Amino acid sequence: MSRFTISRLLAPELLRPLSKPVCTTTSVPQQWTRLFSQSHAAGNIWTPPQQPAQPQSSTPESLPMNQLAQNRLAQNVMRRSLKPSEPAPDSLTEALDVPEEESAEPYHFHVFSHKHNTHITLTKPNRDALLSLSCGNLGFKKAGRKHYDSAYQLGAYVIDKMHQKGLVNKIHKLEVVLRGFGQGRDAVVKVLMGNEGKLLRPKITRVSDATRVKFGGTRSKKKRRLG
Numbered sequence: 001m002s003r004f005t006i007s008r009l010l011a012p013e014l015l016r017p018l019s020k021p022v023c024t025t026t027s028v029p030q031q032w033t034r035l036f037s038q039s040h041a042a043g044n045i046w047t048p049p050q051q052p053a054q055p056q057s058s059t060p061e062s063l064p065m066n067q068l069a070q071n072r073l074a075q076n077v078m079r080r081s082l083k084p085s086e087p088a089p090d091s092l093t094e095a096l097d098v099p100e101e102e103s104a105e106p107y108h109f110h111v112f113s114h115k116h117n118t119h120i121t122l123t124k125p126n127r128d129a130l131l132s133l134s135c136g137n138l139g140f141k142k143a144g145r146k147h148y149d150s151a152y153q154l155g156a157y158v159i160d161k162m163h164q165k166g167l168v169n170k171i172h173k174l175e176v177v178l179r180g181f182g183q184g185r186d187a188v189v190k191v192l193m194g195n196e197g198k199l200l201r202p203k204i205t206r207v208s209d210a211t212r213v214k215f216g217g218t219r220s221k222k223k224r225r226l227g
Helices: 001-014 025-035 067-081 144-148 148-164 181-192
Strands: 106-112 120-125 129-134 173-178 205-208
Touching: 106 181, 120 148, 120 181, 129 148, 144 148, 148 181, 173 181
Parallel strands: 106 173, 173 205
Antiparallel strands: 106 120, 120 129
16 A cells, blocks of 8 residues: 555545534624623613604794795695685785785775876785776766866765775775876875775875876977967
8 A cells, every 4th residue: 555545545534624614704793792692791781762753843833934825825725626616816915814914015096187087096916906997987078077076076986986895994005106287186185085085094004106207208299379
C-alpha cells in the first residue's frame, strides 16, 4: 500500500469533523436577541411611553379663512341641490351668508341730473341695477321733465318703490352718487333730507360727486346765438 493510497483513505476521516454544518450569521443575532430579551438587563431598559395620536380637530377656529369660505360655499351648494325650489343667490356675498355689515361695498344711489331730465338708479354692491327710473316714467313729457318739481316727485317715487320691495330694510350701507348740475340735483337731495328719506339717512355713509370734467377732447358745439 503506497503512501498515496493511505492518504486517500484517511482523507475522509480527517475532513469529516470539518464538514459539519456551521451556523449561519443570520441565526446568531436572532439567538442573541432572544437571549437578551429574556435576560434581567433587558427589563431595566426604560422605553418612553407612546402617546396616543390625537385626531386633528376640524373646529372652525383651527381652519383658515379661505377653507372656511370654501366649506360654507360647498354647504350652500349642497343645500340648494337638495332644495331646488329655493332661488339661487345673486352674489357671492349672499352665497357665503356674509352679513351686509361685513360687506365692504355699500349700495349706490345714483342721481344723474342734466338740463333736460333726471335719472335715479339704485345698484347693488356689485353694480347690478335694482331700480332705474326717470321723470319720463312718471308721465312728464318733453320740457316738463327738466323742472324741479318733476325731479322731486321722482325722488319720492323711487324711495316709495324701495319700501314696497323691502330694499330699505335690506340695505345697511348706502352711498349717494351725484352727477350733473341740473335742477333735479337739489330736488333729490331735498327728498333725502326730508320726511321721505328719514329711514335712509342713517344708512348713508358717503356722498360723492361723479360729474364728468372735460380735459381737452374734441371741439365743442358752436354756441347758439340769439338776436
